[in-house]
Amino acid sequence: MKLVTTSVVRGSHQGQSHGGVYLVDLERRDIRQTIDWNTSDIDWQGRGWDRGLRGIAFDGEVVYVAASDELFAYTPDFRLVASWRNTYLRHCHELAVYERKLYLTSTGFDSILAFDLDAKEFAWALHIETHQFRFKGTVYDPRTPEGPLQLNKLHLNSIYCDNGGMYVTGLKTGGMLLYNGKQVQMAVELPAGTHNARPFRDGVLFNDTEADVIRYAGRGEGREDRAIKVPHYDPSSLLNAGLDQSEVARQGFARGLCVLSSSLVAGGSSPATVTVYDFAKNARLLSVNLTMDVRNAIHGLAVWPY
Numbered sequence: 307m308k309l310v311t312t313s314v315v316r317g318s319h320q321g322q323s324h325g326g327v328y329l330v331d332l333e334r335r336d337i338r339q340t341i342d343w344n345t346s347d348i349d350w351q352g353r354g355w356d357r358g359l360r361g362i363a364f365d366g367e368v369v370y371v372a373a374s375d376e377l378f379a380y381t382p383d384f385r386l387v388a389s390w391r392n393t394y395l396r397h398c399h400e401l402a403v404y405e406r407k408l409y410l411t412s413t414g415f416d417s418i419l420a421f422d423l424d425a426k427e428f429a430w431a432l433h434i435e436t437h438q439f440r441f442k443g444t445v446y447d448p449r450t451p452e453g454p455l456q457l458n459k460l461h462l463n464s465i466y467c468d469n470g471g472m473y474v475t476g477l478k479t480g481g482m483l484l485y486n487g488k489q490v491q492m493a494v495e496l497p498a499g500t501h502n503a504r505p506f507r508d509g510v511l512f513n514d515t516e517a518d519v520i521r522y523a524g525r526g527e528g529r530e531d532r533a534i535k536v537p538h539y540d541p542s543s544l545l546n547a548g549l550d551q552s553e554v555a556r557q558g559f560a561r562g563l564c565v566l567s568s569s570l571v572a573g574g575s576s577p578a579t580v581t582v583y584d585f586a587k588n589a590r591l592l593s594v595n596l597t598m599d600v601r602n603a604i605h606g607l608a609v610w611p612y
Contacts, residue, residue, distance in 0.1 A: 307332050308610035311562060312371065313578045314358025315602045325358035327371060327384065328596055329610060330580050332572075335594050340384040343373075361401030362606040363408055365423050370408055371606075372398040377410065377421060382612040392428040394448045395419055396456060400502070400606065404467035411462045411474070415454055418465060418474060418485075434460060434474065434483065434490055441483060443490035466504035475503040475512070482510060494523075502563035506571075513560040513573060520560060520573045522585055532585045536560045536575035537593050544577060544600045555601040562607035574604025 309332065313325040327341040343359050360372040368387065369380040375395050379387040396414030403409075407430070408421040420430035431448040434441060436459070446453050461477040472485040473493060481495035482503040496503060499516035509524035514533065524530035538558050541547070555576065562574025569586040578596035583589070596602070 307566070309564065309572055309580060310362055310608055310610045311574060311580055311604055312359040312362060312606040313596065313602050314360075314605050315599070325602065325605070327359060330594050332582065332592065332594065337594065337596055358605060360399050360605050361410070362608045363401040363403045364608070364611055365403055365408070370401060372401055372410060374398055388426070390421070390426070390428065392419060392448050393451070394431060394453045395428070397458065399463040400465050402465045402467045409465050409467060409472065411465050413462050414456045414458050416457060416460050416462060417454065418462070418472065419448055432485060434462065441490040441492065443485055464502050464504070468505065470505065473504060475500055501561045504563070506565065507568065511563065511565070511571065513563055515560045518558040518560060520563070520571065520583055532588055534583050534588060534590060536573065537579050537581055537590070539577070539598065543598055545598045547600050555603070557600050559603050562604040564607045564609055566609065572607060574607050576600060576603035578602040578604050580604060580607065
C-alpha cells in the first residue's frame, strides 16, 4: 500500500525548501519526493502560514494539492495542470471531495470554500462564527466582494464530508462541528489543539496534538476509547532543533490522518514520520521516517489511489 503526504517546514528561510509532496510505500519502507516546495513568492508572516503544502484530494485522474492561498491540480505523475486562487482562500489547511465539490478550509476567513470540480471555479462558501455562545453559519458567494473579514477567530483546519453532513474542526472551535445544510452545531466536544477530526465507526477519530497521541473515542454505553502515542526520538538524533524562529516546531506534533480499514489508521507526526496504528491491538504497527529535521512536519495524508 502507498500513501501520499505533504509536509511543512517551520522556520525555513527564503530560497530553502518549505516542504513538499512524498509517496510512501509502506511495505518497502520506500520514500519518493515528487514535489519540492521552494517557491520564492512566500508570505513571511510567521507561524508557517504560506510555507509548505497542505491538503490532498483526488478526482479521477487529477491530484489536488493546496498551498496556503492557491489550489493546484496535478496529473498522477505530478505534472502541473492548472491552479486557482480566490480572495477568500487564505491559510488553507485540509481538503475533502464530496458530490462533485472540493471543499477547502480557509483558516484566515473562518470559512469553508467549495470548488466546483466540473466548472473549475470557487462557487460556494460558508462562514462560521460564534454568536451568543452558539455557532452560526452564513453562506456567501466567493466570486463577489461581499464575503467576511479576514479574522481567523476559530482557526478552522479540518473538514470531512459524508451523507451525514459537513464536519469541521478548528483549534478554537472546542470540538467537531456539523453543518447539515441549514445550521452549524456542535457534534462532539474535543480537547484543545485537535487536528483532523472525523467520524469513525460509532465515534470520532482525531489527532490529539497537544497530548502527542492519535485518539479514537466511541460513544454510548460501554464505549471504546483508544489513545496511542505518536513516535518520539532521542533528542540527540534530531536535526535543526532551535532553528525555528516561530518556536512552533517540536517533535511529536501529531497531524495528518487517513483511515486504512475499520481498525488500521495512518497518522503523521514530526519530525516528518508516517505511522500505521492498529486500534484493535492499541499499538503502533510500523513507522516510516522521511527526515529527522524537527522543523519538517507532516500535514496532509491520504491513501494513494493510482
